[in-house]
Amino acid sequence: MTIELEDLGLNPELADVMQRLARVGGQIARLISRNGLETDLAAGVGTNAGGDGQKALDVIADDAFREALAGSAVAHYASEEQDEVVTLGEGALALAIDPLDGSSNIDVNVSIGTIFSIFPAAESPEASFLRPGTEQIAAGYIIYGPQCALVCSFGRGVHHWVLDLDAGIFRRMADIRPLPAETSEFAINASNYRHWPKPVRAFIDDLMAGADGPRGKNFNMRWIASLVAETHRILMRGGVFLYPGDDRKGYERGRLRHVYECAPIAFLITQAGGGASDGCDPILTALPDRLHARTPFVFGCAGKVACVAAYHDLPGQETSALFGTRGLFRS
Numbered sequence: 001m002t003i004e005l006e007d008l009g010l011n012p013e014l015a016d017v018m019q020r021l022a023r024v025g026g027q028i029a030r031l032i033s034r035n036g037l038e039t040d041l042a043a044g045v046g047t048n049a050g051g052d053g054q055k056a057l058d059v060i061a062d063d064a065f066r067e068a069l070a071g072s073a074v075a076h077y078a079s080e081e082q083d084e085v086v087t088l089g090e091g092a093l094a095l096a097i098d099p100l101d102g103s104s105n106i107d108v109n110v111s112i113g114t115i116f117s118i119f120p121a122a123e124s125p126e127a128s129f130l131r132p133g134t135e136q137i138a139a140g141y142i143i144y145g146p147q148c149a150l151v152c153s154f155g156r157g158v159h160h161w162v163l164d165l166d167a168g169i170f171r172r173m174a175d176i177r178p179l180p181a182e183t184s185e186f187a188i189n190a191s192n193y194r195h196w197p198k199p200v201r202a203f204i205d206d207l208m209a210g211a212d213g214p215r216g217k218n219f220n221m222r223w224i225a226s227l228v229a230e231t232h233r234i235l236m237r238g239g240v241f242l243y244p245g246d247d248r249k250g251y252e253r254g255r256l257r258h259v260y261e262c263a264p265i266a267f268l269i270t271q272a273g274g275g276a277s278d279g280c281d282p283i284l285t286a287l288p289d290r291l292h293a294r295t296p297f298v299f300g301c302a303g304k305v306a307c308v309a310a311y312h313d314l315p316g317q318e319t320s321a322l323f324g325t326r327g328l329f330r331s
């Protein structure tokens, strides 16, 4: 399994890491296509550092990426499935990874993925990752869907490959087009409505009000529960995604992890001309305080990400459930 990297001007070490990621991605895609035939990839096997249940595929994917990166330029490996940073060697790079994203979808045959983020290695393993996302030199994901695809940015736009399984090659496609500034589609887990902060409720209320509300148009909603799949859809046709903090215990900072979920997705979306924030402030300039830190996350078309931030600046009474005329925000 290889990936077409010609013309991208990558240095040999980074190109080698990309080849290794693509090789494992292709292997995982094949494994997923056989789920249930020999093994149950969704079987529960333990609990990870963040307290989330681990499925068999979470652990298989983590082992496969970690082993494949040994002997590469990746010195420090930080994974959702590992308590601490794993030191692989002495190289110049640090790689953070969500080896298997969207694991609640493994047993229902819905798109899942891998998210990765690459930094220059810093003076210590932790310092290599507890830094602003603007310092990433590469970020991307592999989506295991009806097609297996790899999407990555090296800081000069967003590149896209599709796995040609017959040839064993990730073939380079046209680069991802810039996101439109506006959209008529949003993604949020609406079952948490009663737990959201008021500005998020008000924003979603106004989208749901459609043509009769302050937005003056109808909106469509999607929720796949795979961050990678939501990101891919938004990169392909626009949209806005929200996973806010809420008042459930343990969800004060939302669900998603800063280092290996939000920072790489924010890098990609920003490279595609979109926006990415914690609801108010940009994700890419924020500093995670721990490897497994969570952050509220809003990303997608820049106009809507800015609009969410504007709702957080509204006076309290305007975000109350009964305030029906947020005319200032008519668009």
Ligand SMILES: O=P(O)(O)OC[C@H]1O[C@](O)(COP(=O)(O)O)[C@@H](O)[C@@H]1O
Residues within 6 Å of the ligand: 052, 080, 098, 100, 101, 102, 103, 104, 189, 225, 226, 227, 228, 255
């Ligand atoms: O089940 P919820 O609360 O809607 O959360 C869905 C979110 O959780 C995640 O599955 C978390 O990722 P993991 O599967 O890597 O833990 C995201 O992909 C997704 O956006």
Ligand SMILES: [Mg+2]
Residues within 6 Å of the ligand: 098, 100, 101, 102, 227, 261
């Ligand atoms: Mg994830």
Ligand SMILES: [Mg+2]
Residues within 6 Å of the ligand: 058, 080, 098, 099, 100, 101, 102, 103
């Ligand atoms: Mg995961």
